[in-house]
Amino acid sequence: MHYDIKDINLAKRGNLRIEWAANNMPVLQLLKRRFANQKPLKGLRIGCCLHVTTETAVLMQVLKSGGASPVLCASNPLSTQDDVAASLVRHLKIPVFAIKGEDTKTYYKHIKAVLTSKPDITMDDGADLVSTVHRALNNKNFNIIGGTEETTTGVIRLRALAKQGRLRYPVIAVNDAQTKHLFDNRYGTGQSTIDGIIRATNKLLAGSKVVVCGYGFCGKGVAMRARGMGAQVIVVEVSALRALEAVMDGYRLMRMSEAARLGDVFVTTTGNIGVIRKQHFILMKDGALVANAGHFNVEIDIPALREISRQKRRIRAFVDEYLLKAGRRIYLLGEGRLINLVSAEGHPAQVMDMSFANQALSVEYIVQNHSKLKPDVYEVPQFIDEDVARLKLESMGIQIDRLTPQQKRYLCSWQVGT
């Protein structure tokens, strides 16, 4: 078995930590049992480009128990947990290509290693795998029947690809499942981003000004949790609708050029590029912290920061001090990569439980329906979404009401009025 990981001897610790995650993923445990009985993924090769974390490892167990053969590479050069990679190789016999801190060249070499396994299905987190497939494709040898995508950023890229008429196979936008983006993007990113910033800096958030760029679901989560820690939150947006929502939620809303002067901590969550730029850095206070919770490390314009600095040093793990030529200091966290994965552990298992249940069930859906699906970006079927929510509530011991027959009738009528 080929693989490329840091150190196989880390496997034992990884295994314990995977057990810990599994304990917190009850929906996946239910699926694992069903998949083990029914083997719905029998013989399927699945190429996975995901953050190599304990939660992903539990998803790999589910896929494998369903009969599939997954091959895994990292979807981010800094987010790999080397002990988990080791345990996946040793205990689960899954080929893994991922080393924490790998350079960009190695990163893409690892993606190609996954493609070499000739997957039937791709499972992506940010669309780097599917992009590589589409760059590399020629007409021979192509047999991918479908794919799934985990993130907002990936879905944006896939839609761009589809719009150009170049998408070659159907992809299910797992990100757009309600049990994914309503929960993972909001509660998961919210908590883990705050966690990442505090671990990196040990800063007191109470009384500080936190600037959140973007008020989508990730931004909402970060803003909500920053406020929950006592910070004064300032939101920056480009959509009038979202901006208005932020205002009504009680946040201050302003342009980045104003916020730049005020913030103690800046967090980008937009999925876009160049959100914090040279023109903003030069306005910041001495000691400002800058972090990214969006997918790629392009939200903060790091080359511009370097250009206006006369010195850079690492003052704490994951904290780089840039001494501006103007004399002020700006602290860049986690090299501008996803701070919740770089200096914390990513989304807690409890939210990934839902996201990955959608992944597993979407793969099953592709297997059963791929002949009917044209190359396009698809939503997760609603019955999957509802199933996941129902199973999650059950696992928390929560019971909900059902509509009475009278209520069902009422919802279908138009006659009954005032």
Add this chain to the structure above:
Amino acid sequence: MHYDIKDINLAKRGNLRIEWAANNMPVLQLLKRRFANQKPLKGLRIGCCLHVTTETAVLMQVLKSGGASPVLCASNPLSTQDDVAASLVRHLKIPVFAIKGEDTKTYYKHIKAVLTSKPDITMDDGADLVSTVHRALNNKNFNIIGGTEETTTGVIRLRALAKQGRLRYPVIAVNDAQTKHLFDNRYGTGQSTIDGIIRATNKLLAGSKVVVCGYGFCGKGVAMRARGMGAQVIVVEVSALRALEAVMDGYRLMRMSEAARLGDVFVTTTGNIGVIRKQHFILMKDGALVANAGHFNVEIDIPALREISRQKRRIRAFVDEYLLKAGRRIYLLGEGRLINLVSAEGHPAQVMDMSFANQALSVEYIVQNHSKLKPDVYEVPQFIDEDVARLKLESMGIQIDRLTPQQKRYLCSWQVGT
């Protein structure tokens, strides 16, 4: 001019209060000026069935300045502000058919009075007008070119009608505009429901248990504000997805049969029927308050409450004490009608500003596009939604960022990855 109102002499006070509302509706003021110049509604008869409040009066001013002739009846027998009705008749020369506290027979007589004016367009809040039209319709004399609907409940009824193939003209679901339901249903209903309950009872919410039935946008708003006043909030839901969201938002979630034993205050926000029933009343604590913030007074099963009671008396305005045969007392607020309209003043003008801007712009859209629209329920065009949000932010003196050219390009690409 025909009209049927309480007392024309109340007009002066109504006029002052309408001025107060107008001050708080800057988007409508902007539209009014444009409409006065362009007269886009020239010659149009608009039949309106809306809550007769100061905010509605400001909308009437806008429609009128656009060249239309509106005729107005109440969409709820208890929500009419008689001074506003008087001012509309005296100062704006609009026929109004609405008297606070009118009985059901009068209520429908007033709706029919509006239809007698042979409207070109219907504007509804709960679909009582459109339902009456459809019950009454025969093939002669029919010339309605379109309609609008303000509420979730009305949209549900219209969709039922459309599904049965019986809807006769296109209706725009103003409720579904983001600048409507994201704001009006959440921030408007949230604040005004709490306001209505406190005005009716002067109860301290801090430390009390508030049970919110339904976690749609209205329920979210009520739950958020009840918590904001220091209450312990319990949510009851039938949708697993919404239930899970309530749990993640930190609320307790349980079945109504459990919540019934615990609540100090109950609020229904579902748009459904029989949400609080006999089986629940008999479990409630002595002194429990029960109120409705959903559209119709069917959410609380009042006949059932009456049936198990041995005495009923009015202990405060808008508070009826039901002494159960079992000896405990349950207090029904506002006779189970919309508490925010009955004992408070409905949504604040600032949110109605957006909702009604969507109304006015949707009417303009129907005038321009009705020949292309088949009988069906339509969403508010997105450009209207965005316009409303932009105008609102401007009126608050808030400026937002725009995408840079680089960012626009980035959002359309798929090549740039890790």
Add this chain to the structure above:
Amino acid sequence: MHYDIKDINLAKRGNLRIEWAANNMPVLQLLKRRFANQKPLKGLRIGCCLHVTTETAVLMQVLKSGGASPVLCASNPLSTQDDVAASLVRHLKIPVFAIKGEDTKTYYKHIKAVLTSKPDITMDDGADLVSTVHRALNNKNFNIIGGTEETTTGVIRLRALAKQGRLRYPVIAVNDAQTKHLFDNRYGTGQSTIDGIIRATNKLLAGSKVVVCGYGFCGKGVAMRARGMGAQVIVVEVSALRALEAVMDGYRLMRMSEAARLGDVFVTTTGNIGVIRKQHFILMKDGALVANAGHFNVEIDIPALREISRQKRRIRAFVDEYLLKAGRRIYLLGEGRLINLVSAEGHPAQVMDMSFANQALSVEYIVQNHSKLKPDVYEVPQFIDEDVARLKLESMGIQIDRLTPQQKRYLCSWQVGT
């Protein structure tokens, strides 16, 4: 029986509303039963200067059932509920001197009417009664054995009097009981101030900027509830300690001269004079609302506002529009008097339940201990405070833990360490 009230025929409605309050004051109900058995206040004349509200009426019932003869005047010219005054006279046979909207001359005439009854004990809310006593006193005829004071403002005045060596009898600072100021000032003032502002204006607080002047317990309550309604809260303070606390609680903190430019709504809670002055009014935005939640109507400099205005009119009940010479409009709520009493109903019964339980028990304490008390300002004895808290929890059906014997020992030891 002498009395001076608005209209004795309002008694019936007053009686019903007092019953409603009594239902919400379980601790006073318990005291009433005990007092009825033990008659600890037998033969005592109590001169009371309090807000004449339903809650005060319940306190009067308790005092009377303890054997006392209370005489009551208003502690604020605008807060009297005339129906309650009528019911107190008719049903409880208590002399009441209070008419809503009485002028200052009548107000003091009413205070003197209470003194004419030759009270043994004074019960004050703001120290107007005790001040009048001390202005009027001469050495003959003086037989007051003690007094109680309800508010921060009154306690400040009494301490000033005591410091000058001029206080003539012992007064218990009921305000300083934990079960009073931790609850009444924070939860009571918080909710009822927001209630008063919304009733007066029907403004949407979500998204608006609310400036709270003072971050004592009242200010904390108002800030907390304004935030709970979705407002952006700005705090103004003169104490560095409280200012820092506000910052750490996530609020913006600035000087009044800055806040004046930003606020949509201003609320004073300081107990001081001239908090919002001419220099601030001239900086305010068009449409700013100004309200007071502190004791006296001196916190807002109304004469200065009048001086810079060219026109004043009442646009809604409790809302006066001042048109500044500069063209902008400022809206003064409730004539600068306690907004929660003027346009709402004052503190909810549930918090007054605790405050007034302290009043009743403090009067009992004075009766038992006055021979030992010198003229000075005294704290409420701690056993009373604890009793009130315990009774309140019991009435809510809440049980708490007790220290184990091991824990009691541990708290008294110093030997057990790391």
Add this chain to the structure above:
Amino acid sequence: MHYDIKDINLAKRGNLRIEWAANNMPVLQLLKRRFANQKPLKGLRIGCCLHVTTETAVLMQVLKSGGASPVLCASNPLSTQDDVAASLVRHLKIPVFAIKGEDTKTYYKHIKAVLTSKPDITMDDGADLVSTVHRALNNKNFNIIGGTEETTTGVIRLRALAKQGRLRYPVIAVNDAQTKHLFDNRYGTGQSTIDGIIRATNKLLAGSKVVVCGYGFCGKGVAMRARGMGAQVIVVEVSALRALEAVMDGYRLMRMSEAARLGDVFVTTTGNIGVIRKQHFILMKDGALVANAGHFNVEIDIPALREISRQKRRIRAFVDEYLLKAGRRIYLLGEGRLINLVSAEGHPAQVMDMSFANQALSVEYIVQNHSKLKPDVYEVPQFIDEDVARLKLESMGIQIDRLTPQQKRYLCSWQVGT
């Protein structure tokens, strides 16, 4: 120079991290400059028993620049940051006796090493140093002129000692300074406890039930932040007053025997012993997490937990799994020691800035006033408290208002009334 630390070679990293803390402690920087000029502590030997963290290192710099010679040992066996200890020895030439994970015997050996230096002043965090002094004392050789104490627990122990008439020198209760316990105990413990729990477990708090034992300032902080992360918070208390406050703050309040069945996470913050006991463990759900944020590791009865377990293993760093004989699993975090110091970094520098400014100024006060102070527990003089708050606000760039002359007069008068 004698010292006992883990590894002197860690000094470089420690030094960088101390620089990071110093950047976040602006009040101490101001004091350091003044102390360097005035040398108020010249020749003073200070025996310090504190958590050996970066913030403590900054305090050491201040003491040293004031002319003192501090000697330092740990106040908790698990909280020492070994790199900081190394840097203090190498760069600041301060004798340090502290190794992370030292056993109890070594812990007390280190305390005795500090006493061997014959300190003039003791500086304590939990009173282990002062207790050891008092156990060891005989009448010869005693020359301690005063001490300071940082924590609630330490102050409780000192008061017990003073009550027995056995305290030998004056000690200032730094803990009771408002700029200490209002901030450090609430915002510091609040954030860092949540941080510690998340680092140890990576659990999602949103939607989980967090049981907080004790609603003093630490408990309030933990409850506030747990709610801020989306948890449903349950409070357990023994004081009726605090219990009532928790209820009014919107939390559920119940006895530990009920809470035990419901909680997902338990946190003790009482300063007492045996708060979570055998009778509670046996009721807990499978998977419950138990952590301590109070001073000593006696709040959770670990021996009782061990006794009812059939197996124990470490599943993650700082997480021990106890498999009960009954089959359920309970996870004890950080061996029941202060979770915010064990698995996180203790209070953020910004709050310690204020606490330690009180320490430094209290030592200066002792030097100047010790001849006037009898052996007793003293409050921090109010002028120190106010100074610290003022300096902190200044460092944040926040300006506050001052009382006008009119306002000062008003606060001293009693004549001005309604």
